[in-house]
Amino acid sequence: MPSYRELLQQTKTEIEEVDARGAQELEGATWVDVRRHDEWDEGYIPGAIHIPRGSLESRIETRVPDHSKPVVLYCASGERSAFAAKTLAELGYDRPVSLAGGFTDWKRNGSEVALPRTLSPEKRARYSRHTLIPEIGEEGQLRLLDSKILLLGAGGLGSPAALYLAAAGVGHIGIVDADIVDESNLQRQMNIDQILDDGWEIVVDGTDNFPTRYLLNDACVWRGIPVVYGSIYRFEGQVSVFKVGDGPCYRCLFPAPPPPELAPSCSEGGVLGVLPGVVGTLQTNEALKLALGIGEPLIGRLLIYDALAGEFDEMRIKRNPDCPVCGEHPTITEYVDYVEFCAR
Ligand SMILES: [Zn+2]
Numbered sequence: 001m002p003s004y005r006e007l008l009q010q011t012k013t014e015i016e017e018v019d020a021r022g023a024q025e026l027e028g029a030t031w032v033d034v035r036r037h038d039e040w041d042e043g044y045i046p047g048a049i050h051i052p053r054g055s056l057e058s059r060i061e062t063r064v065p066d067h068s069k070p071v072v073l074y075c076a077s078g079e080r081s082a083f084a085a086k087t088l089a090e091l092g093y094d095r096p097v098s099l100a101g102g103f104t105d106w107k108r109n110g111s112e113v114a115l116p117r118t119l120s121p122e123k124r125a126r127y128s129r130h131t132l133i134p135e136i137g138e139e140g141q142l143r144l145l146d147s148k149i150l151l152l153g154a155g156g157l158g159s160p161a162a163l164y165l166a167a168a169g170v171g172h173i174g175i176v177d178a179d180i181v182d183e184s185n186l187q188r189q190m191n192i193d194q195i196l197d198d199g200w201e202i203v204v205d206g207t208d209n210f211p212t213r214y215l216l217n218d219a220c221v222w223r224g225i226p227v228v229y230g231s232i233y234r235f236e237g238q239v240s241v242f243k244v245g246d247g248p249c250y251r252c253l254f255p256a257p258p259p260p261e262l263a264p265s266c267s268e269g270g271v272l273g274v275l276p277g278v279v280g281t282l283q284t285n286e287a288l289k290l291a292l293g294i295g296e297p298l299i300g301r302l303l304i305y306d307a308l309a310g311e312f313d314e315m316r317i318k319r320n321p322d323c324p325v326c327g328e329h330p331t332i333t334e335y336v337d338y339v340e341f342c343a344r
Pocket residue numbers: 248249250251252253319320323324325326327
């Protein structure tokens with residue numbers, strides 16, 4: 001049986017080893033740091049991603065799906081990365097290379113070192129269920145802690161959404177419950193603009209009336225803020241994501257509000273008590289995916305939940321090139337009288 005030294009020598013003959021300069025010349029390469037957490041925390045090579053050696057096999061394909069591009073692996077000295085390079089070759093990567101001398105030599109040569117932002121031990125413990133998921137990890141959790149999500153409406157949909165956004169660790173949650181559509185047109189422009197000026201990245205729509213919904217849509221189209229839409233009525237719930245540039249807006253789907261007699265509000269038509277909880281948490285799920293940049297958000301898709309049947313249905317929705325707000329030649333480019341627009 002070979003000793004560790006012999007095994008290392010043997011492995012090094014089977015893999016490609018490059019020095020720092022050679023590694024930097026590899027075009028389109030992904031740099032992967034395979035050291036332990038505590039080593040990474042003390043500094044890493046800028047631009048590298050962190051996959052500890054112990055989870056390399058299970059995580060590399062999610063983090064580096066392209067097998068054809070070079071992968072530069074490094075550890076502290078070039079030993080663990082040599083074994084890692086062999087593993088990646090076995091997994092079908094075309095050109096895994098090991099950085100000779102590792103991070104120690106990199107640092108010794110005076111090359112640039114980045115310091116990671118890390119979760120405090122307390123937060124690491126609190127969000128461990130998230131950070132255990134490879135798609136989220138500590139990086140994703142830090143992103144959530146930095147994210148700014150606005151809830152418009154703190155009623156049935158907004159309340160469960162607020163609860164789960166806070167539990168997920170979203171760092172900045174805004175809740176606006178005031179009826180932002182009021183009698184004066186000037187007033188409502190100022191209100192929505194003042195609210196959105198706070199730099200919200202995502203809006204969760206928990207509004208319960210059409211004028212506010214159209215106002216929110218227009219404001220968010222003009223500002224490029226994605227809106228997580230949700231609506232409930234009796235036994236039915238709907239969820240979608242309106243993200244300008246990637247899919248339709250609310251007006252593409254509903255160019256005009258339905259006549260009042262066909263669209264009674266929940267206070268008039270009723271709603272099953274649990275439905276806001278179902279739809280509000282589905283909206284939260286979409287908001288978290290958008291904040292993390294993972295998964296397939298409900299862009300261009302309307303998810304319909306039938307509580308009586310216990311069924312989900314999905315409708316494909318397309319951007320309307322003639323949409324008056326997000327279309328090719330928009331005709332609505334500033335705020336209109338939304339109360340009047342919805343009363344027509
Ligand atoms: Zn549109």
